[in-house]
Structure formats: structure tokens, C-alpha cells
Amino acid sequence: MSAMNVPMAQSRPEVPMVLAEQVSKSFGSNEVLKSISLEVKRGEVMCLVGPSGSGKSTFLRCINHLEVLSAGRLSVDGELIGYRESHGKLYEMAPKEAAKQRRDIGMVFQRFNLFPHMTALQNVMEAPIRVKGLPKAQVEQTARDLLARVGLAERADYYPAHLSGGQQQRVAIARALAMEPKLMLFDEPTSALDPELVGEVLDVMKGLAKSGMTMIVVTHEMGFAKEVADSLVFMDGGVVVEAGDPDEVLTNPQHRRTQAFLSKVL
């Protein structure tokens, strides 16, 4: 595994990769995120756990501006998400600028969301060609390398419907990596998989973490969190209840709500 996806050259180690400051999000009167503040450093893996409806997906979607914040600030690699700041005023970004920010943030979904009318290879090649405008031959080479990296070199010309769930999710990871993101968001990447397929996806993610990728992973796989994560955040009811070293939080949770949740999933 190479560290090819980590833009070391332009790194500013002092700036955290993700910085959330009092992030709030409401849908109508339903306040889903309540003043979330957290920080993910460059190269770190953060696992986000919590009961259903606690706002984990919403938080991830805020990070790449699929949802617009109601309050607070969120920045990725020192860049404010969704807004431009000048002379102390915030200006809403045009869709084009928001799209440009999303290029650098990869996202992997629970339901894979591969494009069913394209082969695995075409899925991986689509965004680099259309969005970045890179030459096709070069993109194809990178795409094949990426598919090989997730162990699917021979499945390049298969349509998603003819791949297993684990294979589809690995293609989805390759598709996100093809844009050379500096941050990867995973929203319960193994929850839709049969138990025997979970391992192959987690293995790919472990490799990615080892290569230095900054990752935020919403998951119920506590073993993965323990092994890979640098920090673990427990969310409930739209607030961060507990955060810290995964081993510590998992073996010795301080908060009652954390204890109750962990007793159910461990």
C-alpha cells in the first residue's frame, strides 16, 4: 500500500483536517445536531458510534455540504465548508464552488450507491473524467490500479448487480479514492452486508488507514474501532456524549448513556 492519496506536499500539520465548531442542524423544528464540536487531525481515523437517529449520518453529510448547517462552523483542511469568508462576512457558495470542495472529500454509503448502468471500472472512472477532466487513458490506468488495490482487478468489467455486496462496497471505496480525496467519510459501510462479507471491506479500510488517509467512520464494528481508530466519539440525541481513545471509551465508558449503548452492541 502506498501513501499516494495523502497530499503531504501541501500539508499544513498545524491545521486539523476537520474542525467542527458548535455545529447545529435542524430539520424544521427537529434539532438533529446540537452544537457539536470536534476535531480530526491529519492522518487520523475517527470512529463515530451511537444509537439510530442520533445524527451520525447528518453530521457526515454536513461535512461535505450535502446538508447545510443551521449554526456553527465547519472546516476541512482549514477551508470553511459551504461559505466564503471575506471582511468578516460569510457568503454562501455557488453550487460550482461547493462541488469543488466535495471533490476532495470521498464518501462511502451504507447502500453502496454504485451507478448500476456502469461497470465497476466505469463507476471508478466517471468522476475523474467528468469532474476533473483528466485524459481517459490515464484515468483507466489509475482506476484499474485502484480496483486491484481493493482486490477486484478481475471484476473491472462487471456491472454492480453482478457483484456481491462486499465487492460492490469495495468498488464504491475505489470510486471515492479515484478523486484522490484528502478525507474519507464512511457511513456504516458494512451495515448492509452479510456477516461473512464484512471482513473484506474492513480489510480495505484498514489498509487505507495504514496508508495515512484521514477517515471518519460511522460504524457498529467495535473491533474495527479498537484496532484502527485513533479516537472514538459516542453520539446520542445530537450531542457528543463521550469522546476519547477507543480502548478507553470501550472498556471504561464514563457516561451512563455510553455504557447502556455499548452493553447492547458489544
Place this chain on the structure above:
Amino acid sequence: MSTTERTGASAGATPPAPEPASVPIKAIRLRHPWRMVFAVLIVVVFALLMIDAAFRPAYDWPSVGKYLFDRRISQAAVVTIALTVYSMVIAIVLGVILAVMRLSPNPVVKSVAWFYLWVFRGTPVYVQLTIWGLISLIYSRIDIGIPFTEPWLSFQTGDLLSLFTIAVIGLSLNEAAYMAEIVRAGLLAVDRGQEEAATALGMSWAQTMTRVILPQSMRVIIPPTGNEVISMLKTTSLVTAVPLSTELFTRSRDISAETFNPIPLLIVASLWYLLFTSILMVGQYFLEKRFARGVGDRQTEKKDPGTATGAFTGVMPVVGSDPPAVIVPPKNAPGGTR
């Protein structure tokens, strides 16, 4: 004990037979006597009608043969095809635009599309065609320029718009309203996660629509659009309201007005319409197959990745169409890339 004995017996002398071969069911098949009776009855009635028609002088079969390939008729058939093609192409493009407009978050854009549908779906196409036919009476000149100043360009409406053009405008604007609803249903049928995934990759809204959403909605859009094309082919017979008289139906009426023998020419026109609809049905079959790509059963998802391809037969049922689609086998050999 008894199970092993039976297995041994049915497998014969070969020692480790894993499973005995299943015995085909031998049963008297259920008979459907009434089905047969009705089928025979229908065939007999049909045959009698055919024989009767063949010898009935009113049908005047020799005239049918004479006019079927008459030059005037085949020219009219070409006009009918041209009307259908131009009108449908414009209607589909307009329909896609209207459908996207109706799904737009902008309320003004949405209302404009709604108003269009309300007008063009709410009035008969024959009435619309008649009104379009009167366009040069309503607007005798078309001026291009800034209102209330001397126009830069000025046309006589009658010079600018031929009857054929007016017919195409009338047909396509009406059809666009129906196409918009078909396209909208197709767009809504695509899973929301698709748009989300495309957006997350940094694709623009236009790219998401054209590369991800529209191609997938095609599967839902094509069958009803095929219907619309066939319907359009027949609706062209109404352009006599414009009045355009060079298409198939009006032309055959005109010829029969000279010969005082309408029935054979109606048969001629019908045969041409049938020929075209048959061709369209074949075209639709292939289009549906083309856009069913990659959409099949998801059974492999449940299988172990190693065996999934082994069990894979190469033929799958395709949603929304009966013929099986053949899957292209992967091009590269295992390990070919690294």
C-alpha cells in the same frame, strides 16, 4: 439405516453417490377441454370472416393492390413519417426540459411547467391544430426587435411557417406535455442515493442529471415513449385540421374522393400505418434491451464472492422486458492488470 439402504439401492453399485438423481414426475396432465373448444371456435369464425372478406366486392382488393404502392401514397407515407419523427424529437426534448422544470426547487420555474401542462394537456389536439392553422390570421407578421420600436426583422407569418412546420409545431407542443409526465415519472423512479453519490463525487447538477439520473430513468421512460411514438404516428392523421393534406390519411381520402371508392384506400392507409407501427415495435424492443444494461437480479449479493461468478450463468431476467439479456464476460483474464 433405512435411508442409507434406499440411497444405495437407487444409486446402484457406484459406492459414494452423494445424492440420488431426482425422478421426473409422471402424471396425467390436467386437461383444459373448454380452452380447446373456444380456440377452435375462434379460429373457425376468423377463417370464415377472412374468406368472406376475400370475396366481398366492397373491399375491392384489386384496387388495394393498385394503390398500395401508388406514388402519391408512398410520398404521403414519407410525410407521415417525417411528421412523426420531427414532432417526437421536439416533444421529447421539450418534455425532458419540462420534467426537469417541474422538479426544480424554483417555484416560478415549477409553475411555468405546470401551466404549460395544464393548457396543452387540457385541450384536444384537434382544437390545438386548428388554432395553429389560424396562426397567420392571428399574427399576420412576426417582428423581431425591441417592443414599441422599429423592428430589426419582420416576416409575413405565412412565408415563415409552412403548413408542414405548423403541423409539427402543433403536434410536438401537445405531445411535449405528455412526454413531460413520462420523463418525470422516470426521474422520480431513480433511487435518491444515486444523486447523492454523484454529488458527493463533485459532479455538477447537470452532470448528475445527464450521466447518472437520466440514463437510469430511460428504462422507465422508454416503454411509454414507444407507446407515444405509435400514438403520434396515428395522430398525424389529424393535421388535416391545419390544413395539411399531404400525409397518408388525408391523401388517401383525397384519392378516394376522385375514385368514389373509399374502402380500398382506407385499407391501403391502414396497411401502411400497420407497417410503421410494426417497425417501431421492433425498434422499441432493442432500445429496451440496450437500457436494461446492468440491471438484473441481485441474487449474487447473497453468495460468497468466490462462488458468485462460478454460479453465474450468463443469462439473466431483465426487469420490464421478457427476453433474457446476455451478459458480456469480463475482458481481462484473472490477474491481468497486476
